[in-house]
Amino acid sequence: xxxxxxxxxxxxxxxxxxxxxxxxxxxxxxxxxxxxxxxxxxxxxxxxxxxxxxxxxxxxxxxxxxxxxxxxxxxxxxxxxxxxxxxxxxxxxxxxxxxxxxxxxxxxxxxxxxxxxxxxxxxxxxxxxxxxxxxxxxxxxxxxxxxxxxxxxxxxxxxxxxxxxxxxxxxxxxxxxxxxxxxxxxxxxxxxxxxxxxxxxxxxxxxxxxxxxxxxxxxxxxxxxxxxxxxxxxxxxxxxxxxxxxxxxxxxxxxxxxxxxxxxxxxxxxxxxxxxxxxxxxxxxxxxxxxxxxxxxxxxxxxxxxxxxxxxxxxxxxxxxxxxxxxxxxxxxxxxxxxxxxxxx
Amino acid sequence: xxxxxxxxxxxxxxxxxxxxxxxxxxxxxxxxxxxxxxxxxxxxxxxxxxxxxxxxxxxxxxxxxxxxxxxxxxxxxxxxxxxxxxxxxxxxxxxxxxxxxxxxxxxxxxxxxxxxxxxxxxxxxxxxxxxxxxxxxxxxxxxxxxxxxxxxxxxxxxxxxxxxxxxxxxxxxxxxxxxxxxxxxxxxxxxxxxxxxxxxxxxxxxxxxxxxxxxxxxxxxxxxxxxxxxxxxxxxxxxxxxxxxxxxxxxxxxxxxxxx
Numbered sequence: 001x002x003x004x005x006x007x008x009x010x011x012x013x014x015x016x017x018x019x020x021x022x023x024x025x026x027x028x029x030x031x032x033x034x035x036x037x038x039x040x041x042x043x044x045x046x047x048x049x050x051x052x053x054x055x056x057x058x059x060x061x062x063x064x065x066x067x068x069x070x071x072x073x074x075x076x077x078x079x080x081x082x083x084x085x086x087x088x089x090x091x092x093x094x095x096x097x098x099x100x101x102x103x104x105x106x107x108x109x110x111x112x113x114x115x116x117x118x119x120x121x122x123x124x125x126x127x128x129x130x131x132x133x134x135x136x137x138x139x140x141x142x143x144x145x146x147x148x149x150x151x152x153x154x155x156x157x158x159x160x161x162x163x164x165x166x167x168x169x170x171x172x173x174x175x176x177x178x179x180x181x182x183x184x185x186x187x188x189x190x191x192x193x194x195x196x197x198x199x200x201x202x203x204x205x206x207x208x209x210x211x212x213x214x215x216x217x218x219x220x221x222x223x224x225x226x227x228x229x230x231x232x233x234x235x236x237x238x239x240x241x242x243x244x245x246x247x248x249x250x251x252x253x254x255x256x257x258x259x260x261x262x263x264x265x266x267x268x269x270x271x272x273x274x275x276x277x278x279x280x281x282x283x284x285x286x287x288x289x290x291x292x293x294x295x296x297x298x299x300x301x302x303x304x305x306x307x308x309x310x311x312x313x314x315x316x317x318x319x320x321x322x323x324x325x326x327x328x329x330x331x332x333x334x335x336x337x338x339x340x341x342x343x344x345x
Numbered sequence: 346x347x348x349x350x351x352x353x354x355x356x357x358x359x360x361x362x363x364x365x366x367x368x369x370x371x372x373x374x375x376x377x378x379x380x381x382x383x384x385x386x387x388x389x390x391x392x393x394x395x396x397x398x399x400x401x402x403x404x405x406x407x408x409x410x411x412x413x414x415x416x417x418x419x420x421x422x423x424x425x426x427x428x429x430x431x432x433x434x435x436x437x438x439x440x441x442x443x444x445x446x447x448x449x450x451x452x453x454x455x456x457x458x459x460x461x462x463x464x465x466x467x468x469x470x471x472x473x474x475x476x477x478x479x480x481x482x483x484x485x486x487x488x489x490x491x492x493x494x495x496x497x498x499x500x501x502x503x504x505x506x507x508x509x510x511x512x513x514x515x516x517x518x519x520x521x522x523x524x525x526x527x528x529x530x531x532x533x534x535x536x537x538x539x540x541x542x543x544x545x546x547x548x549x550x551x552x553x554x555x556x557x558x559x560x561x562x563x564x565x566x567x568x569x570x571x572x573x574x575x576x577x578x579x580x581x582x583x584x585x586x587x588x589x590x591x592x593x594x595x596x597x598x599x600x601x602x603x604x605x
Contacts, residue, residue, distance in 0.1 A: 009507070072477075096507075105475065138573070139362045143566075184517060198508040199508075249605070266527065267527035292358075293359065316580045320581065
């Protein structure tokens with residue numbers, strides 16, 4: 001049996017959960033085995049229903065107050081109980097901060113391996129041969145768990161096809177009353193919620209680098225006298241243009257490490273080896289020269305567009321399209337051109 | 346307060362990787378303290394400076410990993426221990442988490458154990474949570490800020506950086522805290538720190554020293570290391586005319602290629 005954990009936040013499943021479910025479905029078919037899903041939370045029956053629509057043969061639903069907020073200890077306990085009870089051969093998770101942690105802790109409970117952030121899977125008999133990036137994707141490794149069960153893997157966002165909705169529906173939802181320990185932590189609340197698409201799920205990303213501060217003709221307001229603050233102010237004007245372009249495209253905003261380290265934009269936006277590794281359909285790099293650490297984080301993007309002043313910037317080696325020019329001119333022109341196009345469409 | 350920070354030695358992030366004889370090769374690139382772990386070391390030092398106590402850096406690795414521990418000492422850690430044993434050569438996270446948890450249990454009981462969120466070579470990102478699970482302590486993972494820490498009440502409140510925003514969580518000590526970059530700005534080692542570190546004798550613990558005899562078989566193996574396919578993109582430069590013309594041409598090309 002293959003069990004897929006459905007990760008969700010604020011009443012909505014993260015898209016990568018359905019990709020994981022589809023991977024699980026494929027493996028189960030090949031193994032002649034069953035595909036089941038786990039939904040934990042409070043007031044999450046809708047998500048269990050969705051898991052059924054997406055093709056889970058059985059959905060284990062633990063709809064309990066104690067599971068209202070993600071807390072790794074109590075969530076792990078719940079998943080461990082279900083997986084043990086069912087005797088699953090393979091357990092899949094989407095690669096999110098929450099689910100990766102859960103997968104790691106489940107592996108400890110069940111004394112088995114965990115293979116995070118998988119980009120491809122194949123079967124050799126009943127053994128999953130997974131491919132996962134190492135060194136931020138500078139290399140790939142195949143990884144297998146020959147002897148221990150279950151095999152636990154997390155699938156990287158946007159590396160697998162999502163299933164078509166309505167392809168399942170024969171399945172059942174089984175409500176579980178689990179005996180769970182009193183959680184050791186308490187969730188006080190949430191802040192800085194980003195309503196937009198997260199970088200890992202985004203189909204399009206527009207990123208800014210050091211070049212966002214590189215417009216000497218912009219005059220900061222006189223009350224900003226510190227040189228560093230002036231630079232940050234200039235960069236904010238650059239990122240404002242990037243934000244407008246992102247908005248037209250429905251894209252997420254990314255940044256290079258240089259831009260984050262210089263204080264232009266929060267770390268949550270960083271793409272690269274010490275930031276997020278992303279794989280969108282379209283990646284537009286504005287004023288990013290393309291340090292090896294940055295390229296490692298976005299090289300698997302389907303189409304890369306580079307906008308840079310320096311024609312020798314390494315980013316052009318990965319780019320499908322390049323514009324050599326000033327991002328302060330090109331980016332707003334691109335926003336405008338896209339608006340025109342979209343208005344006509 | 347006793348504080349432990351677990352660190353790893355990795356290649357520098359500027360390293361170019363290739364596959365040589367089926368193994369990952371980083372050429373002559375430098376080996377460094379895992380960049381994520383610098384934030385963990387810094388947070389351990391900041392906590393000690395606020396609360397008193399001592400910071401012990403703990404590492405599992407080969408001989409060369411002593412340099413990563415020296416870097417941690419040079420930054421200001423008080424003590425360091427290297428867990429080193431031939432049985433760990435093909436260790437996976439299951440084995441490493443067991444060894445680190447056993448190492449932590451052999452030290453003076455800590456109230457906080459810090460980890461970086463991931464190692465830049467293996468990229469598993471599960472070590473902090475796995476060690477927490479083994480110790481039976483709360484796992485506070487992906488922590489971007491620690492707004493409250495009360496050593497006498499033994500409570501901690503952190504902000505976890507989730508994809509959707511920040512989750513504010515409080516829990517009891519002892520706890521395992523895995524930090525992300527945003528939490529601080531790691532210090533550079535001082536001259537005195539470097540001198541002290543260069544003279545330090547770092548104790549080495551074998552698997553037996555931390556009480557591990559059986560049960561150290563890894564679950565995972567790595568039959569093949571591959572280089573990613575080279576990007577076949579040949580960059581098509583969009584040029585000619587002013588910014589608006591270039592922008593229109595680019596949009597047309599993106600539409601033609603069905604990118605948008």
